[in-house]
Amino acid sequence: MTSTGTHHERPVLGEKPDTGGPNRRPLARRARDWLTAFTFTVPALALFGLLVFAPILYALYVSFFNWGGFGAPSDFAGADNYIRLLDDPVFLGDLWRGLLLILLSVGIQLPFALAMAVLLNQKLRGRAFYRMLFFAPYVLSEVITGVLFSMIFAPDEGLADRTLGTIGLDGLGGLWFADQDNVLATVFLVMMWKYFGFHMTLYLAGLQGVPAELHEAARIDGAGPWQRFRHITLPLLGPTIRISVFLSVIGAIQLFDLVWVMTQGGPDHHSETMAVTLFQFGFKRYQIGYASAISIAMFLISLVFALAYQRFVLRRDTEGALTSMRGNR
Amino acid sequence: MPAFVRAAVPASVTGAVSTSLSRRRFLGAASAAGLATAGLSACSDSGSATTDSEGRTVVEWWNIQTTEPSRSVWPERAKAFEAKNPDVRIKLVTLENDAYKSKMTALTSSGKLPDIYHTWGGGVLEQQIDAGLVEDITSSVSTLTGTLVPVSVEPYQFDDKTYAVPFDIGAVGFWYNKALFADAGIDTPPTTWADYLDVVRRLKRAGITPVALAGKEKWPGMYYWAYLALRIAGVDGMQKAADAKDFTGDDFVKAGRHLEELVELEPFQKGYLGAGYSTPNGEAAVMGNGKAAMELMGQWAPVVQADAGKGIGDDLGFFPFPTVAGGDGALTDVLGGGGGYAVRKGAPLAAVDFLKFLVTAESDRVLVSKAAMMPVVKDATSALADPNLKDVSATLGKATGFQLYPDQAYPPAVGQEVNDSVAGLIAGAKSPEQVARSITQVAKSQ
CATH class of the missing domain: 3.40.190.10 (Periplasmic binding protein-like II)
Structure with missing residues (x-):
C-alpha cells in the first residue's frame, strides 16, 4: 500500500481509532473473523488432512507393529522398530551418507552453480545456449539419467574410462560404481551434473534483481570485481541462496531414484540412502512396520530441519510475505 | 516352510512337515485382523x-x-x-x-x-x-x-x-562357453567343487575371465551360496534348517567358506560389484559377448545372453552345479x-x-x-x-x-536377507559365520 498523502489516510477498522495497543475489537467480531477464515480454509484443510496428514498418521500407527502387509496390523511391537533403527548399521550408515551428501551438495554443488550463474550473467556470446545446456539435465528424468551414467561409468567400454584413457589417465578401471570407496563420490558427481543447472537458474533469476546502479556506483568508488561480488551480489542474492540450500538439503535427504537405478545402494550398502533402505524393507522384505519407522524417522529429520531452517535462516526472507491474523491490527 | 519333497517320492512324505511357529502366529494375526476389519473387508466376501x-x-x-x-x-x-x-x-x-x-x-x-x-x-x-x-x-x-x-x-x-x-x-546350473574352455585346455566340465576351483584357476592362467556375475542385483550371487548349501546339507538338511529357522549349523558356514574360496580367486569380471544382470555391460552381456567363461543362472540364460549381448550360439553349454566332498547332496539335486x-x-x-x-x-x-x-x-x-x-x-x-530359490521359498524378509548377506560376503564385508547368523536372526524374527 502506498501512502502518498500528507494525512494519515489509512482506513480505520474499528469504531475507535487504532491505538496500536492490544486488540480491542469485540469478541463477537473476532470470532466472526476466525469463522470466516476457517470456512475459507476448510476445503484446503480437508484435502491436506486426507492426502498428507492421514497417511503420515497411518505410517506412525503402523510403525508400532510388526506387520507384513496382510490383513490389518495386529502384532503390537511398541517402540521395538525404533529401537531396532538405532541399532541397524545400515540405517546409521544412511544417516552418515546422507550427511556427507548434504555437505558435498552445499559445499561443492551450490558454489559451482553460483559461479556458473555469475559467469553466464555476463555479456557473453551464446550465453542463452549455455544456460539452456546446463539446465537440460534437470529436465531429464532421474531414471534416464541413472541408466545413462550406468553406461558412462561401466567398466572397459564406459565413456568415462575411455575419455580419461585418451588423455593418458588410467581412470578408475571400471570401479566407479563397483568399489565401496568410490561409489558415493560417483553418485554425488551424477547428482551434481543433474541438479546444478537448476540451482544455477535460481541464481540467475536472483541476479536479475541486483540493480546495475549499485555495481556502477561501486566501480566508481574503485571496488574490484571480487569486492563487488562479495559486498553487492552475494548479500543481495541471500534469499535465493538460502532457498537453494534448503531445496538442496531436502533433496539429498530424500534421494532415491538415481541411487536405485545406478547402484541399488550397493556395493554392500555403501551408496544406500534412507529412502533406499525404506524401499528395501517396505517392498522387498514386506516388513512394513519397520519400513514405516524408517519413513517416520525420515519425516522427522526433514521436519526438524525445515522448521529450524524456517525459524533461524529463512525468517527474515519470509517476514512480511507471510500474513497472520495479527498483522491486520 | 515349503515342502522339499524328494522328486522320486510322492508328496505323501511331506506329512512330516511341521506347522511352523510363524505360521500359527500369522493365523492368529490374520483372524484377529479379520475381526478388527470386519467392517472394512465386508466387500471382500x-x-x-x-x-x-x-x-x-x-x-x-x-x-x-x-x-x-x-x-x-x-x-x-x-x-x-x-x-x-x-x-x-x-x-x-x-x-x-x-x-x-x-x-x-x-x-x-x-x-x-x-x-x-x-x-x-x-x-x-x-x-x-x-x-x-x-x-x-x-x-x-x-x-x-x-x-x-x-x-x-x-x-x-x-x-x-x-x-x-x-x-x-x-x-539353475552353470552355463559355459565351450570355446573358452577349450582355449584353456579344459575338455570336460568339473563335477566336484575342487575341480571347479581348478577350472577357475586354469581359465585365469589362460587370461580368460572365468565367471560373470551381477553383483549389483544380489540374487545371482545368492545362487552360489544356496547351491553350495544344498550340496553340503542336502535337501533334507535344507528343510530341517528352514523348519528350525536355524542356519547357523556347520553346513551353512561351510557353504560360505567354499564361496569365499571362489571369491579369493578373483574369478569375476572387472567391476562386477556394480554390474547388473540384463543391462548393457551386465552379467548376461559379458557372457553373451564371449568375455567370460561361465555364469550360474537359470534356464532363461541363453535368451537373455542373446538379448543383452550377441549370444554365443553353439559354443554355449550347460553343466550341473558340482558336488562338494563330504556333502550330503547329490549332483542330481536341483535348485530352481x-x-x-x-x-x-x-x-x-x-x-x-x-x-x-x-x-x-x-x-x-x-x-x-x-x-x-x-x-x-x-x-x-x-x-x-x-x-x-x-x-x-x-x-x-x-x-x-x-x-x-531361497528368495522365494522363504518369507520375503528371510529371502532378501539371504541375498543381502551373501552379497556382503562376495564384497568381502561379511564372514561366512556372519552370513549364517544374520539369516538365522531374521528367520527367527518372522
Missing part, C-alpha cells in the same frame, strides 16, 4: 462370480506375460478354452513383473485376489494361504498329478495340499523355480477348469513350442527343440531333489 452382459461367467486371469513370444500365446490359449466352453469368458489382465508384485501386495492386504493369478510358490504363496485367500485345489487337479513333471508342482504344495498349477519350471497359477478362494469353478485345460499335453506343447516355456507335462517334453533347454529339462526330469 468371496464366492462371488461375475457374469458379463451375455450371461457368461467371467474369469479374471492375472499374468505377467508382457513380452513376446508368450504375450500373444496367452490370449490365444484363452480363446482356445472359450471355444470349447462358450459359457465362460477369460479376461486377461497382463501386468509387468514389478507392477504385478506391488499390486498384489495391495490386493492381499485388502483380501480380494483375482480369480487366477501368477505365483512363484514358496513363502509368499504360503502367506496368502495362511491368510485364507487361496483355494485348495488338491482334489480337482489330482487327475493331473501323474502327467506332470514331479518337481514342477513342488513349489505350490504345502502340507500335502496343492494350491497352484505350474506352467513353467526351470533349473518356475511359474504357476493359483486360484483365489471362492473363484468360479471354471477357473480350475481353465487351468486343467492349460496344462493338458496338447496345450503345454503349445506353451513350449510357441511361448518358450519349459515343459511341465511329461508328454510335452518332446516339443523342446533347443539342445541346451533339453539338457535343463533332462536335469529336471531325473532330479533326485528339488530346492526352490
